[in-house]
Amino acid sequence: xxxxxxxxxxxxxxxxxxxxxxxxxxxxxxxxxxxxxxxxxxxxxxxxxxxxxxxxxxxxxxxxxxxxxxxxxxxxxxxxxxxxxxxxxxxxxxxxxxxxxxxxxxxxxxxxxxxxxxxxxxxxxxxxxxxxxxxxxxxxxxxxxxxxxxxxxxxxxxxxxxxxxxxxxxxxxxxxxxxxxxxxxxxxxxxxxxxxxxxxxxxxxxxxxxxxxxxxxxxxxxxxxxxxxxxxxxxxxxxxxxxxxxxxxxxxxxxxxx
Numbered sequence: 001x002x003x004x005x006x007x008x009x010x011x012x013x014x015x016x017x018x019x020x021x022x023x024x025x026x027x028x029x030x031x032x033x034x035x036x037x038x039x040x041x042x043x044x045x046x047x048x049x050x051x052x053x054x055x056x057x058x059x060x061x062x063x064x065x066x067x068x069x070x071x072x073x074x075x076x077x078x079x080x081x082x083x084x085x086x087x088x089x090x091x092x093x094x095x096x097x098x099x100x101x102x103x104x105x106x107x108x109x110x111x112x113x114x115x116x117x118x119x120x121x122x123x124x125x126x127x128x129x130x131x132x133x134x135x136x137x138x139x140x141x142x143x144x145x146x147x148x149x150x151x152x153x154x155x156x157x158x159x160x161x162x163x164x165x166x167x168x169x170x171x172x173x174x175x176x177x178x179x180x181x182x183x184x185x186x187x188x189x190x191x192x193x194x195x196x197x198x199x200x201x202x203x204x205x206x207x208x209x210x211x212x213x214x215x216x217x218x219x220x221x222x223x224x225x226x227x228x229x230x231x232x233x234x235x236x237x238x239x240x241x242x243x244x245x246x247x248x249x250x251x252x253x254x255x256x257x258x
Contacts, residue, residue, distance in 0.1 A: 002036075003221020005244075006186075008228075008237050015096055016162055022089075022255070025210060029088040030080045032034025033158060034200035041193030041219035044163075044186045046222045055113065056185045058134055061125070064143045066191035067153025069152030069162065072195040081205065084230050086256050093252035099164045100245035101114075106226070107238035114138075125160040125174040134174065140192045140221050143173040148188070156199075163189050195250040 002017045017036030021027050026086065027035075051057040080088065124139035147169035151162030167186040170176060176184065200206045 002039055003218035003223075004222075004225040005241060006040065006043050006189075006218070007047060007222045007225025008232065008241075012153055015158075016097055016213075016247050016248060018092065018158065019096070019252055020032075021214070023251065026049065027205055027210075028085045029092065029158070030083070031205070031207065033077075033080055033156075034197060034206045034256060035214055037155065037193045037200070038197045038206070038211045039215040041190050041197055042215045042216040044190035046219060047186035047226065048183065048190045048227065051179075051186060054179075054182045054183070057184040057187050058127075058174075058180060059187070060136075061144055061170075061174070062184050062187040062191070063150070064141065065166065068148030069155060069188065069192035070195040072149050072152030073156040073192055074112070074199045076153045076158070077199055077203075077205075078156070079247065080157050081203075088158070089252055089256035093256065095154075095158070096245050096249035096252070100242040100249065102164075102168065103238045103245065104242035107139045107235040109235075122172050124174055126169060127175055140173070142167070147173070148192075148222045150224050151188065152192050161252040170234035175213060186234070 005016055017039055018032045021032035021035055124143050126135050128135050151165040151255050155162045166188050167181060170181040170184060
């Protein structure tokens with residue numbers, strides 16, 4: 001399911017991986033985080049390779065954002081290992097509700113037009129149609145750097161891939177096509193997640209007996225999701241993801257409070 005959601009939405013798979021491990025295996029948040037990162041990183045890597053093959057990845061933007069995220073990810077991992085389970089679970093559930101709300105808003109008719117109407121000026125990162133590359137400016141680099149910092153910190157702290165940060169950030173700060181946004185986001189997720197996995201494995205916090213089959217399932221889900229993505233309408237995908245995320249968030253809150 002994590003791989004399928006990641007393939008269909010470009011985000012969200014990572015933020016669902018940890019709750020699935022919490023409820024399905026009975027793990028704590030700090031234990032589930034590195035396993036979720038491994039599964040999401042491997043699945044995102046497959047999606048990134050497909051994007052590179054189709055030439056939809058803006059690799060310079062992905063490398064800048066991921067580099068900053070890789071630096072910040074160990075900070076989040078360090079905090080996660082020193083924070084009790086409940087203080088981690090409640091913010092995670094609230095974050096998941098926010099992601100669900102954003103997904104539902106995107107599924108509403110006319111959302112794209114309203115978003116365009118509210119934008120008073122062009123985004124800082126503009127794609128040069130003739131060269132097929134982004135025009136790099138100071139504001140563009142700064143916007144992507146901040147996005148990478150947030151994605152990396154949340155990646156290490158909560159075990160999420162960061163796609164729910166990267167997809168909205170790329171949509172807001174660039175004029176890339178939807179396919180290019182998703183492919184570039186998956187590339188960032190892959191690089192940041194794998195760096196977090198390496199850091200977690202080096203400190204002995206990764207349970208490979210659970211991580212290996214979970215990651216294999218994510219890879220299979222990614223491959224399957226890429227095959228069916230083009231046949232499904234995006235509004236229906238967003239509504240389904242919003243409903244699933246809300247249910248998971250409520251269950252996490254009940255578990256944490258109870």
